Amino acid sequence: MLVKVLGAAVQGIDATIITIEVNSTRGCMFYLVGLPDSAVKESHQRITSALEVNGHKLPTTGLIINMAPADIRKEGSAYDLPLAIGMMGAYGKIKLDKLDRYLLMGELGLDGAIQPIKGALPIAIKAREEGFDGLIIPRQNAREAAVVNQLNVYGVEHIREVIDFFDGKRGLEPTIVNTREEFYASQSRFEYDFADVKGQENVKRALEVAAAGGHNLIMIGAPGSGKSMMAKRLPSILPPLSLGESLETTKIHSVAGKLGSDVSLITQRPFRDPHHTISQTALVGGGNFPQPGEISLAHNGILFMDELPEFSRSVLEVLRQPLEDRRITISRVRGTIDYPASFTLVASMNPCPCGYYNHPTKACVCTPGQVQKYLNKVSGPLLDRIDIQIEITPVPFDKMSDQRRGEPSAAIRERVIAARQRQERRYADIPGIYCNAQMNSKLLDLYARPDEDGLLRLKNAMERLNLSARAYDRILKVARTIADLDDREQIQSDHLGEAISYRNLDRENWAG
Numbered sequence: 001m002l003v004k005v006l007g008a009a010v011q012g013i014d015a016t017i018i019t020i021e022v023n024s025t026r027g028c029m030f031y032l033v034g035l036p037d038s039a040v041k042e043s044h045q046r047i048t049s050a051l052e053v054n055g056h057k058l059p060t061t062g063l064i065i066n067m068a069p070a071d072i073r074k075e076g077s078a079y080d081l082p083l084a085i086g087m088m089g090a091y092g093k094i095k096l097d098k099l100d101r102y103l104l105m106g107e108l109g110l111d112g113a114i115q116p117i118k119g120a121l122p123i124a125i126k127a128r129e130e131g132f133d134g135l136i137i138p139r140q141n142a143r144e145a146a147v148v149n150q151l152n153v154y155g156v157e158h159i160r161e162v163i164d165f166f167d168g169k170r171g172l173e174p175t176i177v178n179t180r181e182e183f184y185a186s187q188s189r190f191e192y193d194f195a196d197v198k199g200q201e202n203v204k205r206a207l208e209v210a211a212a213g214g215h216n217l218i219m220i221g222a223p224g225s226g227k228s229m230m231a232k233r234l235p236s237i238l239p240p241l242s243l244g245e246s247l248e249t250t251k252i253h254s255v256a257g258k259l260g261s262d263v264s265l266i267t268q269r270p271f272r273d274p275h276h277t278i279s280q281t282a283l284v285g286g287g288n289f290p291q292p293g294e295i296s297l298a299h300n301g302i303l304f305m306d307e308l309p310e311f312s313r314s315v316l317e318v319l320r321q322p323l324e325d326r327r328i329t330i331s332r333v334r335g336t337i338d339y340p341a342s343f344t345l346v347a348s349m350n351p352c353p354c355g356y357y358n359h360p361t362k363a364c365v366c367t368p369g370q371v372q373k374y375l376n377k378v379s380g381p382l383l384d385r386i387d388i389q390i391e392i393t394p395v396p397f398d399k400m401s402d403q404r405r406g407e408p409s410a411a412i413r414e415r416v417i418a419a420r421q422r423q424e425r426r427y428a429d430i431p432g433i434y435c436n437a438q439m440n441s442k443l444l445d446l447y448a449r450p451d452e453d454g455l456l457r458l459k460n461a462m463e464r465l466n467l468s469a470r471a472y473d474r475i476l477k478v479a480r481t482i483a484d485l486d487d488r489e490q491i492q493s494d495h496l497g498e499a500i501s502y503r504n505l506d507r508e509n510w511a512g
Contacts, residue, residue, distance in 0.1 A: 003089035003096060006103045007082040008126055009072055010119035012337040013251045013292070015126035017103075019068045020079070022086035027062030034067030036074045037289075043077065043108075047084040050112040050159055058091055075289050078117040081106035081136070084159060085166065094166045101133040104162070112159040116140035121247075121254040124148040134174070136162060142175040143264040144254060147247070149179065177264045183243055186267045188410070190236040195408040197233065199399035200226055206390040206502055208412050211237045212419035213481030214435035216323065216345040216385060218308065220504060221392030222362070223355045227348035231304045234346060235271045236409035238302075239420045245300045248340065252299055256292045270301030272343075276310040284318050286330045290337050295322050298343040308347040309377035316382055319345070323385045344437075345386065349378070360393060375505070387437060387474045389505040419484040436481045444473060448480040450491040457493050461500045475499045 002023045008015040032041055051058060065083065067074050082104040088094045105123060107115040116138045124145035127135045134152035137145055142155025154172040156162055164170040194204060203219065207230060210217040219227045241249065250266045253259050259266075274283065274294045285293030295303060305311060322328045326342040351357040352371040357364040366374070383389075420435065426447060427433040439448065450458065458475065461467060467475075476491075479499040483491045 001090050001092060003086050003099065005082040005086040005089070005099055006132070007067075007079055007105055008103060008119075008123040009074055010122055010255055011072070011335075012290075012339060013122055013248075013255050015119065015122040016069075016072060017126060017130060018072070018074065018079075020082050020086050021066045021068065022083075022090040023064045024090040025062040025064060028060055029062050031064045032067075033065070034070045034074060035072065036067060036079075037076070039077045040067075040074050040079050043080045043083050046077075046080055046108045046110060047087060049110040050080075050108045051084060051088070053110065054112045054160055054163075056088065056093060056163070058087065058093075061091075063087065063090065076118070077107040077115075078105045078119075080108035081114060081159065081162065084108060085162060088163065094163055095168065098133075098166055102136055103127045103130075103132050103134075104136045106136075106138045106156070108159060114138045114156055114158060114162075118257040119255045120145040121147070121251050121259075124151060124153060125251075127151055134172075136165075136172070143177055143262065144250070144259050146175040146177040147179045147182070147250070147265050179265065180243070182265050183246055183267055187240045190233075190268070190409065192233040193236055193409045194230075194233050194412060195405040197226065197230060197406050198402060199395040200230065200392065203230060203390055203392055204406075204412075206388055207234055208237060208416060209478060209481050209485065209498075209502070210234070210344065210346070210388050211239075211412075212416045212485050213387075213423070213478065214344055214437040215387035215478060215481065216347075216437070217388040217390065218347040218349065218383075218386050218505070219390055219392050220349055220351050222359050222394055223350060225392045225394045227392060228304075228306055231273075231302075231306075231346050231348060232271070233409065234302055234304075235269050237412040237416050238269050239413070239417045241267065241269060241300060249300050252292050252296050252340070256297060258297065270298050271304065272298040272302070273304040273306060276305075276307050278311070278315060280312075280315050280318050283315055284322065284328050284330070284341075285337075285339050286332070290330050290332065292339050293328070295319070295328060295341040295343060296339040299340045301343060303343045303345050305345070305347045308349040309374055313377065313379070317379065320381055320385065347386070351375075351391075358391070358393075383505060387478050388502040390502055391504045415485055418487075419481065422484045422487075436477050436484070439477055439480070441473070444476050444480075448476040448491060450476070450479065450496055451493070453493045454479075454491055454496045457496050458500070461496075465500070465503075467500075467503060471503050475503065478502055 005020045007018045009018050089096050120141035121144050124135055128148050128151040136154045139155035139157050146153040152174040155175050165172050272294050283293050322341040328339050328341045330337045352366040353374050354365050356362040357371055423435050479491050479495045482495040482498050
């Protein structure tokens with residue numbers, strides 16, 4: 001008997017429907033075709049054990065299983081459940097009248113327990129698009145998939161529940177998630193707050209400007225000056241995710257298997273801080289079984305790279321293209337996969353190998369050549385993509401001992417949201433541009449042209465401070481954001497002055 005069961009394969013962050021055709025024939029051979037990997041081929045043993053333990057011994061006849069379309073590679077153990085149901089249908093062990101109306105995915109244990117899978121959210125989105133009556137997946141993935149409305153999502157713990165459901169012996173309860181309630185409930189809950197930061201007002205201002213315009217930022221300062229502390233608080237002042245951004249971010253984390261069983265929707269902007277020993281593949285994605293890398297997991301959020309010069313040079317250089325295109329394309333022999341990678345890069349570094357160059361109280365023991373060699377670990381083309389470069393000095397004792405709390409993140413966030421709203425209105429008719437950091441030269445001429453006093457100030461700064469030519473556009477972009485924070489349509493001279501102060505590493509002979 002020929003039976004068809006529906007499953008799905010995840011490619012990139014989207015799913016494709018897989019039709020599993022099972023046909024029982026004469027003989028005793030088992031064939032599994034359709035480009036399965038080793039994990040899929042091993043499913044036969046898991047399925048046989050799970051069914052026998054639960055009293056469903058399969059007859060010893062020939063079985064041919066095809067997973068169509070046959071040119072898409074089928075990877076992982078998530079096909080165990082549809083394969084098992086298909087085999088029982090082919091042997092006449094369950095009723096077939098409802099099989100074509102449900103999409104099934106799940107990994108089986110030897111006792112029939114159903115284990116969680118990756119990519120439940122894109123699979124649920126595809127199931128709704130294809131008009132299925134419901135999606136049957138592991139209970140641990142049910143809340144994740146149930147954020148997709150107009151689709152019944154059934155979370156199951158054991159294969160007995162699925163067999164009894166198709167036989168009409170029991171019903172399954174759909175998992176209900178109020179997507180909008182979940183989305184808005186935890187948007188403003190943050191572990192860290194800028195109110196805890198003592199002093200460092202100029203750095204907090206630079207972080208506010210970076211958040212308001214989506215600018216990449218690097219902090220240079222001695223150990224213990226608060227670089228990591230302030231970077232971890234940056235998500236608390238970023239504008240909240242839209243529902244569309246939240247779904248897109250959740251899809252990426254779902255594909256990577258990074259969502260917990262109690263998480264249905266990512267409601268806060270991601271903050272990823274990989275260790276400096278990370279490989280190229282782990283950072284940008286890929287591998288034998290392509291997975292999103294850290295830059296995609298940071299999509300719509302922050303990628304924080306602490307101790308930037310300690311990262312491998314080859315790892316840093318692969319960031320250049322995603323920082324411009326806001327996507328990463330993984331090309332392999334088996335195919336090409338695109339992952340979104342629209343993130344804000346925040347980096348920190350010491351100014352020299354010993355860490356105390358330009359320190360107000362401690363002497364640096366590095367030679368000028370050692371300082372320059374250390375700074376040169378970060379290439380010019382990468383620095384060219386970082387708009388704000390801010391130098392940090394340690395907090396003096398009187399500031400640290402001050403019991404008064406600083407300005408809370410909520411107050412800063414209000415100003416950031418207002419500035420972003422002005423940018424949204426400004427770029428509403430320009431596709432692909434959402435914030436000032438994404439402006440091209442044409443838009444700079446339209447929206448970031450300073451007045452005569454501002455141009456004169458910029459010219460004097462370029463000549464006096466020996467600023468590089470690449471700093472020109474960056475200064476105008478940052479000045480545009482500062483003007484937005486100040487609710488000014490025209491860039492003023494003082495806006496340019498503040499933007500110029502955020503170009504520490506562009507100053508010639510900064511490192512002596």
